[in-house]
Amino acid sequence: MAVLVAxxxxxxxxxxxxxxxxxxxxxxLDRFPFVDLESGLTEVQERVLxxxxxxxxxxxxxxxxxxxxAGAGYQGVFRNPLADPYLLxxxxxxxxxxxxxxxxxxxxxxxxxxxxxxxxTAVLATYALGRTAGGRxxxxxxxxxxxxxxxxxxxQTFLLQRNYETLRxxxxxxxxxxxTVGWGEVFILLPYAVVSGVVLVLYRRLLDVxxxxxxxxxxxxxxxxxxxxxxxxxxxxxxxxxxxVSGLIGFVGIIxxxxxxxxxxxxxxxxxxxxILYGASFLVLADLVARTxxxxxxxxxxxxxxxxxxxxxxxxxxxxxxxx
Amino acid sequence: xxSWREVAVSFGGPPVVGPLSLTVGDGEWLGLIGPNGAGKSxxxxxxxxxxxxxxDIDLGGKASRPGLDIAWxxxxxHLPEExxxxxxxxxxxxxxxxxxxxxxxxxxxxxxxxxxxLDLIGLAHRALATLSGGEAQRAVLARALxxxxxVLLLDEPTSNLDIGHALDVLEIIDELRIHxxxxxVTALHDLTLAGRFAERVVxxxxxxxxxxxxxxxxxxxxxLGAHYGPGIRVVDHGDGPTVIPIRxxxx
Numbered sequence: 001m002a003v004l005v006a007x008x009x010x011x012x013x014x015x016x017x018x019x020x021x022x023x024x025x026x027x028x029l030d031r032f033p034f035v036d037l038e039s040g041l042t043e044v045q046e047r048v049l050x051x052x053x054x055x056x057x058x059x060x061x062x063x064x065x066x067x068x069x070a071g072a073g074y075q076g077v078f079r080n081p082l083a084d085p086y087l088l089x090x091x092x093x094x095x096x097x098x099x100x101x102x103x104x105x106x107x108x109x110x111x112x113x114x115x116x117x118x119x120x121t122a123v124l125a126t127y128a129l130g131r132t133a134g135g136r137x138x139x140x141x142x143x144x145x146x147x148x149x150x151x152x153x154x155x156q157t158f159l160l161q162r163n164y165e166t167l168r169x170x171x172x173x174x175x176x177x178x179x180t181v182g183w184g185e186v187f188i189l190l191p192y193a194v195v196s197g198v199v200l201v202l203y204r205r206l207l208d209v210x211x212x213x214x215x216x217x218x219x220x221x222x223x224x225x226x227x228x229x230x231x232x233x234x235x236x237x238x239x240x241x242x243x244x245v246s247g248l249i250g251f252v253g254i255i256x257x258x259x260x261x262x263x264x265x266x267x268x269x270x271x272x273x274x275x276i277l278y279g280a281s282f283l284v285l286a287d288l289v290a291r292t293x294x295x296x297x298x299x300x301x302x303x304x305x306x307x308x309x310x311x312x313x314x315x316x317x318x319x320x321x322x323x324x
Numbered sequence: 325x326x327s328w329r330e331v332a333v334s335f336g337g338p339p340v341v342g343p344l345s346l347t348v349g350d351g352e353w354l355g356l357i358g359p360n361g362a363g364k365s366x367x368x369x370x371x372x373x374x375x376x377x378x379x380d381i382d383l384g385g386k387a388s389r390p391g392l393d394i395a396w397x398x399x400x401x402h403l404p405e406e407x408x409x410x411x412x413x414x415x416x417x418x419x420x421x422x423x424x425x426x427x428x429x430x431x432x433x434x435x436x437x438x439x440x441x442l443d444l445i446g447l448a449h450r451a452l453a454t455l456s457g458g459e460a461q462r463a464v465l466a467r468a469l470x471x472x473x474x475v476l477l478l479d480e481p482t483s484n485l486d487i488g489h490a491l492d493v494l495e496i497i498d499e500l501r502i503h504x505x506x507x508x509v510t511a512l513h514d515l516t517l518a519g520r521f522a523e524r525v526v527x528x529x530x531x532x533x534x535x536x537x538x539x540x541x542x543x544x545x546x547x548l549g550a551h552y553g554p555g556i557r558v559v560d561h562g563d564g565p566t567v568i569p570i571r572x573x574x575x
Contacts, residue, residue: 206423208415212415266406
């Protein structure tokens with residue numbers, strides 16, 4: 001918790017326009033009720049702070065939370081430690097939906113629902129494909145996810161070639177970004193984040209029961225099919241909302257829940273709520289790296305998470321294999 | 325009590341079980357026996373809704389409530405490696421918690437009693453992966469007991485236990501049955517043990533009931549020979565039938 005707060009503050013303090021940190025803190029405190037401080041910021045600095053940096057940190061926190069939450073949810077219902085919005089093809093499916101909207105000139109509020117449809121189609125395809133291609137083993141599901149992602153990406157590329165003028169916009173978005181134009185996107189994202197967050201937090205104990213396998217969970221009176229359906233819907237909704245706003249940011253859904261698991265153990269009763277916290281911290285931190293290492297230019301944040309996430313994925317794969 | 329009425333199960337072909345009817349009375353211990361593939365496990369799975377069936381399975385005319393009325397111990401349970409014994413047994417309380425509820429003190433009490441009955445207190449904080457086969461089997465039984473259901477369906481509850489632990493565990497089940505009036509159905513391969521504990525034995529073969537009666541009447545050389553093949557001798561020194569394997573099976 002303290003780490004999260006520290007990272008959030010750091011995210012607000014650091015940026016390409018230099019602002020004196022003490023003034024930033026004074027300006028923030030000034031916004032609280034009954035606190036009246038003279039921040040000493042110029043009008044431009046004040047606008048940078050409240051219209052650019054702050055919403056960016058907030059969006060980073062929400063996107064990180066819901067991607068981590070979605071990853072934990074998928075890992076629970078598929079009983080697969082490698083399940084992740086990115087690896088299951090959900091993110092690519094949602095991306096295809098979003099590209100379609102951008103290409104057709106639709107508004108940004110239309111993007112999340114269409115991205116949700118794309119993501120949902122992708123996860124269903126992955127699940128069906130993974131089952132037919134060799135039972136329910138861990139690797140067959142992931143291989144199916146790779147196939148679905150490749151297919152969605154190929155259609156996306158085709159759409160981009162046909163709509164050359166939007167290519168640049170979509171391309172920067174594909175790499176994952178947290179660039180915002182103020183608070184508008186926070187309000188687009190927030191309802192989806194709240195709905196999927198509430199659902200997954202409520203279902204966290206049932207995810208533990210699912211660890212016993214479908215038959216035994218059913219024997220304990222759990223409607224396995226219904227639980228799986230609801231959790232997949234919530235996780236996909238979260239992924240689609242995140243993808244709509246910030247593009248394809250990979251590996252958050254695998255790094256964060258596994259780190260939490262290493263720290264606290266197997267139970268989703270802890271993994272789910274802590275993933276919200278750690279997901280927010282992780283992505284804000286990654287964003288901090290993304291906009292400082294090559295300052296004043298910025299790296300796409302998806303590049304940072306993939307750079308950290310790919311080796312992490314290999315480690316998870318190795319430890320999981322080793323314990324089987 | 326629990327009744328199977330004209331129940332049939334098929335996995336996309338001719339029925340592997342039934343149609344058969346079977347009623348187990350309140351407080352009764354029924355031993356299901358029969359060669360591999362006779363349908364013992366399938367019959368139990370149908371009762372907890374894990375396999376689809378036609379016909380009716382109910383508790384003396386009323387439908388069973390999922391998880392609350394019937395506790396089922398599977399033959400091959402799935403044991404999440406890192407889960408501790410306590411957490412595992414606690415999952416047995418799931419049907420009592422409501423969909424999004426959390427455990428109350430009485431759930432923890434129930435878990436404590438189950439652990440104590442099965443001599444698992446010393447292992448309470450061990451991960452399931454670190455248990456021996458017999459310890460794990462006792463943990464699975466503890467989980468089923470924590471459900472506190474009036475009907476207990478146990479699929480090979482002693483398959484991983486040595487003879488001493490097997491006797492201990494079956495005695496515990498018998499005490500609970502008498503004390504709490506539980507209805508118990510066990511599928512057992514050990515025919516002698518089945519005859520010692522069950523008051524009534526049902527021999528299944530090819531998915532149907534072949535004989536149904538007291539252990540002395542079912543565990544006979546004639547019945548067993550007809551369905552398990554030759555080379556089985558049954559002796560009785562006054563404490564019930566004892567089934568003895570003979571080497572010259574195909575002589």
